[in-house]
Amino acid sequence: MNLKKILTKDSILPELKADTKKGVIEEMISLLVAAGKFSGKTAAVQAVLAREEKMSTGMQNGIAIPHGKTDAVDQLVAAVGIHHAGIDFAAMDAKPSHIFILTLSPENRAGPHIQFLAEISKVLSRPNLREKLLNAASTDEILNLLTV
Amino acid sequence: MTPVTHAPETANVVVQAVQQAAQAHSHTEVMTVLVLQLAMIIICARLGGFLFQRFLKLPSVLGELVSGMVIGPYALGARIPLPGIGPLFATQTIGLPVSSELYAIATVASIVLLFLSGLETDLRTFLRYSVVGSIVGLGGLLFSFILGDLCAVWFGLAPSFMHPTALFLGTISTATSVGITARILTEKHKMSSPEGVTILAGAVIDDVLGIVVLAIVVGMAKVESSGVAMEWSHIGIIAAKALSFWLVCTALGLLLARKLTGSLKRLGSPEVIVSVSLGLAMLLAGLSEMAGLAMIIGAYIMGLSLSRTDVVQELQNRLQGVYDMLVPIFFCVMGMMVDFSAMRHALVFGLIYSAVAIFAKIIGCGLPAYLTQFNFRGSLRIGLGMLPRGEVALIVAGIGLSSHAIGQDIFGVAILMTILTTMIAPPLLVRSFRGESGLKDHIQVTEEKEETFTLEFPSMDIAEFLMQRLVRAFQREEFFVNRLHLEMEAYQVRKDDLSFTLTREDGRITISVPSDQQYVARLMIFEELLSLSDLLEASKNMKSLDVMGSELIGNLFC
Numbered sequence: 001m002n003l004k005k006i007l008t009k010d011s012i013l014p015e016l017k018a019d020t021k022k023g024v025i026e027e028m029i030s031l032l033v034a035a036g037k038f039s040g041k042t043a044a045v046q047a048v049l050a051r052e053e054k055m056s057t058g059m060q061n062g063i064a065i066p067h068g069k070t071d072a073v074d075q076l077v078a079a080v081g082i083h084h085a086g087i088d089f090a091a092m093d094a095k096p097s098h099i100f101i102l103t104l105s106p107e108n109r110a111g112p113h114i115q116f117l118a119e120i121s122k123v124l125s126r127p128n129l130r131e132k133l134l135n136a137a138s139t140d141e142i143l144n145l146l147t148v
Numbered sequence: 149m150t151p152v153t154h155a156p157e158t159a160n161v162v163v164q165a166v167q168q169a170a171q172a173h174s175h176t177e178v179m180t181v182l183v184l185q186l187a188m189i190i191i192c193a194r195l196g197g198f199l200f201q202r203f204l205k206l207p208s209v210l211g212e213l214v215s216g217m218v219i220g221p222y223a224l225g226a227r228i229p230l231p232g233i234g235p236l237f238a239t240q241t242i243g244l245p246v247s248s249e250l251y252a253i254a255t256v257a258s259i260v261l262l263f264l265s266g267l268e269t270d271l272r273t274f275l276r277y278s279v280v281g282s283i284v285g286l287g288g289l290l291f292s293f294i295l296g297d298l299c300a301v302w303f304g305l306a307p308s309f310m311h312p313t314a315l316f317l318g319t320i321s322t323a324t325s326v327g328i329t330a331r332i333l334t335e336k337h338k339m340s341s342p343e344g345v346t347i348l349a350g351a352v353i354d355d356v357l358g359i360v361v362l363a364i365v366v367g368m369a370k371v372e373s374s375g376v377a378m379e380w381s382h383i384g385i386i387a388a389k390a391l392s393f394w395l396v397c398t399a400l401g402l403l404l405a406r407k408l409t410g411s412l413k414r415l416g417s418p419e420v421i422v423s424v425s426l427g428l429a430m431l432l433a434g435l436s437e438m439a440g441l442a443m444i445i446g447a448y449i450m451g452l453s454l455s456r457t458d459v460v461q462e463l464q465n466r467l468q469g470v471y472d473m474l475v476p477i478f479f480c481v482m483g484m485m486v487d488f489s490a491m492r493h494a495l496v497f498g499l500i501y502s503a504v505a506i507f508a509k510i511i512g513c514g515l516p517a518y519l520t521q522f523n524f525r526g527s528l529r530i531g532l533g534m535l536p537r538g539e540v541a542l543i544v545a546g547i548g549l550s551s552h553a554i555g556q557d558i559f560g561v562a563i564l565m566t567i568l569t570t571m572i573a574p575p576l577l578v579r580s581f582r583g584e585s586g587l588k589d590h591i592q593v594t595e596e597k598e599e600t601f602t603l604e605f606p607s608m609d610i611a612e613f614l615m616q617r618l619v620r621a622f623q624r625e626e627f628f629v630n631r632l633h634l635e636m637e638a639y640q641v642r643k644d645d646l647s648f649t650l651t652r653e654d655g656r657i658t659i660s661v662p663s664d665q666q667y668v669a670r671l672m673i674f675e676e677l678l679s680l681s682d683l684l685e686a687s688k689n690m691k692s693l694d695v696m697g698s699e700l701i702g703n704l705f706c
Contacts, residue, residue, distance in 0.1 A: 054678050110624045114675060115643075118668035125667075 003123070004147045006078045006116055010035040012139040013081040016100065021056075021089050025049065025066055028079040028102045040072030044104050047072075058091030062098035062134075063124050065117050071107045076116060078103045080142060082133060099124060099133055120146065181233060182249045186477070188228075188236060189250075192219050193480035207328050209538060210570055212476045213563065216483020221245050225484065237484065244550060245485045251550070255443065256430075257478035258543045262444040263429040264471055265539075266451020267460055268630075269352060281349025283516040288350065288534050289322050289357050291512025295504050296321030303497050305558065310383065312369035312553035319365045320545050320562045321505045323358040325538025326351035328570060330632045332577050333533070337600050337649070337660040343526055343586050345647055347533035348640070350513060354534070359448050362544055363390035366442045369553040386440075393439050394449065397432065401453025409457045421459055422466045425450070442547050464631075475539075482542045482563065485549065491560030498561040502568040509534045509569075526586020535573040537566045599663045603673070605655040610680075612637070615652045617676050625672065641669075 011032055018027045022045075029044050038044070047068030051057070058064045079102045086096025101120050105113035123146060124130060136142045192215040200211030219225050222245070225237025237246070244251055297318030300306040306314035326348065333344045367386040412421045429450040436446030454460060491498065514531035522530065545562035548554035554562075605611040615637060622629050622641050632638040637652040648661035648669055661669045690696070 051678075054682070110626055112625050112643075114621075114672050115625050115668050118671050121671070122664070122667045 003116070003119060006076060007080065007143060007147060008035070009139045009143055011037065011077070011079040012142050013079065014136060014139055014142060016081040016083040019083075019085075019087050021052065021087065022049065024081065024083065024087060024089075024100060025052075025102065028066075028081050028100060029104075031081075032077050032079050032102075032104070037077045038073045038104075040070070043070050043072040044068065046070075047104065048102065056090035056092075058089035058097050059121075060091065060093040060095070061127070061130065062086060062091075062095060063101075063121070063130070064089045064091065064097040064099070065101045065103070065121065067103040067105070067113075067117060069105055069107045069113075073104045073106055075109075076103060076105045076111055076113050078116065078120075080146065082136070082142070084134065099130060177233065178247075178249065181230065181236075182247070184230065185236060185247075185250055186253070188219055189216070189477050189480045190473070192216075193476035196480075197476055205574070207538070207570060208476075209479050210567060212479035213483040213542075213567065216480035217486050217488075217563075218483075219480075220484030220486065222484075222487050222489070245487065245556070246481055250481060253474070254478045254481040254546070257474035258444055258546070259430060259433045259447040260426075260467065260470055261475050261478060261539055262447040262543070263426065263451040264464065264467060265355065266448040266453075267455050267464055267467075269355060269452050269455050280517065280520045281346050282353045283520065284346055284513045284530055284534070285350035285353030286357065287516040288324065288509050288513035288531075289354055289361070292321040292505060292508040293318040293361060295508040296501070299497075299501050299504050300558075303500075305497070310368070312365075312372045312548075312551075313558065315365040315368060316544065316548040316553050317501070317558065317562075319358075319362050320541045320548070321501075321508060321537070321565070322354070322361060323537060323540035323544070324351050324354045324509070324534045325536050325540065325570070326354075326534070327538065328536045328574060329533040329577060330638075332574055336578065336581055337598060337658075338581055341586070341598065342521070343529045343533065343581075345642075346517065346522075346530055350530070350534060355540070356452075358540060359445055360391065360394055362547075363394055363436075363441045363445050366390075366445075366547060366551070367440050369548070369551055370440055372553075389439070390441055393436065393441060394445070397436075397446070397449045398452060401449055402456065405453040405457050409454070409459045413459070418459075418462055418466065422463055425454055425459075425463055426467065426470075444543055444547075479539070479542065482546055485546070485556075486560050486563050487556040488560075490556035491564070494557035494561050495564075498564040499568075501561055502565040505537065505565050505569055506535060506572065521588055522586050523588050525580070525583060526588075529577070529580045529586050532573060532577045532580050535576075536570045538570060541566050598660055599666050600658060600660045601670075602656055602658045603677075605657070608655045611652050611655045611657050614676060614680055615650065615657060617680065618650060618657075618673065621672055621676050625668075 013028065013031055016024055016027055018024045025048050026041075026045055029041055029048070032044075033039060033041050047070035048066050049068075051068045052066060056064075057066045079100075081100040081102070083098050083100065086098045089097035091097050101117065101124075103113065103117055105111065124133075129145060132145055133142060136145060193212040196211035196215030196218075197208030198211065200206045200214070201208045204211075217223060219228075219237065221235075221237040221239040226235045226239060228236040230236055239245060246254075295318075297309055297314045300311070300314035300317045301309055305317075306312075308314065329347055329351075333341070333347070338344050364387045367390050368383060371382055371386060409421065409425075412424055415421075429447045432446035432450045433443035434446070436449075437443045454463060510528065510531035512531075513534040514527035517530040518524065518527040541562060545554070545559050548562075549556070549559045603611075605614065619629050619639060625643075627641050627643045627646075630640045630642070632640060639650045641648050641650060646665050646668065648659060648665060651658045651660075659669050659673065
């Protein structure tokens, strides 16, 4: 799967400012709205929070993959955010989360939505890449690391 | 008016009435015998299939075939008396060993069988996946056809390579029946292995090209049996005719199938879609016979055309009952046609032909695999996986027998070969999968181990329900989900270079996936488990059981 088709420079935040779970989700969704990917921020935030309520998407080793299904989007959209200090995202290993991959996909439309998350999770399973992402200074560098 | 002038007319009327009554009686008798024969066949075939599957761990088709041999006119069938009629399965003096009525039902069954085979053909996946698979399939087909054909020539059963008997022996030897291999690979969690994927892709080309070969061979046999001397120009014309029929019908079918099913769907009746589709399969079967080819070719083309429409699942589900009822009759009738006395003379030839059929697939499929990315071990696994012959070999043999291209002895040989290859493949295949990777060293570097994880559920119903949801979820993610016809519920899930297997047995769901591809499988299943918990949560909002129960049955005994 070609991650470049989904990930673009304008959907990457090298320094997240929020310091709560809800705040991070809102900040990343706002970025996607500002980039003109879709409108309907409220519905999107609700969809992601509803999924988080079922079970947190905070994984291990500082990675979180918040996602949701909403008809506010026509197709899969994704954002990447880095939080250097790390926040409590109720991760599986109880460690703070630093790298966030947020995706939104339409409610009833077929497409490789989970597959995108799976592909990016596979990329993030490499410890040295995670290290490089945390040290990346620009959106270009982050995009390059994730898509090459 | 005098009574005398009317006497001859009255006599004629009486004679006609007596003839009609006799005819009606004869029809009734024929139908009575047919119904009694079918009763015997349906019960014995099903029980035979069940016993083979349950106790011998062999495909049910073998049990059905052997049941037919046991109850057929050359064995017990001739000794079961029907009062006032004679033996239940009397040996026919002319033509086939079974009655025309019974053979007609077997023919309809073979049309249903090939229609469903066509529906199951995963053309898109095949086209996307496998260069190696197509070379393997083609290699197996060529080796099997040429060696099978030459066998007849070497043993003096046919004067030349192009003689119908030789051509039929070649064609019978080609068609792999991959069902048993799929079952073993699934049980051993090897379906997603490079060998497993290659075998399944190879079996698709084997099916498609096998039908094209049959089309050409039947056409040639028909010309030959009409007494016309076969010349190369004839062969060219027949081959061109068969290929053009195949190509035109398949192209038209693939082009029009979606429009047709789209129009039918507007009627809002799945029953109409299924009936019209089956009707069209029969229509094309008849047309292909009229065009000088075999009926099953038309049925297969119609199935193949509809395999890319969105009603394919509906068709498969609704026709499964028809298949389950009719197809065992077909295999049983094929078994009934085995004449043991005729076969006795051809037993040595049968054993040699079977050995050649085994050798041909192992070399024909193994060699191309060896020349591409597999080592000796992997190539042997692929050759053994392509070894079993089955339903198509039997249908081709039946066509050969009914068209007199082959005799009772060769028909028996074909049955023997089918049984031997189907019996010999499973233990060899299981043994061959022990040990190291089947890929060549330089490819093994990129090969990953396979992960298998199992989820246990408290009941079979929950596991079954989740399995269906998973299938839909994978389809929504644009995966190709291919149901494998095994005793357990099993699916092969594929997309680009991703390939894994989902199986369910009772309340257990098992996923076998190459470890570098496990992310998507794990995440998908996890999300579905979450949505299942949503459903369970939502069920708590239903009215209480007491309230619903009293609404439903509270007043029943007032």
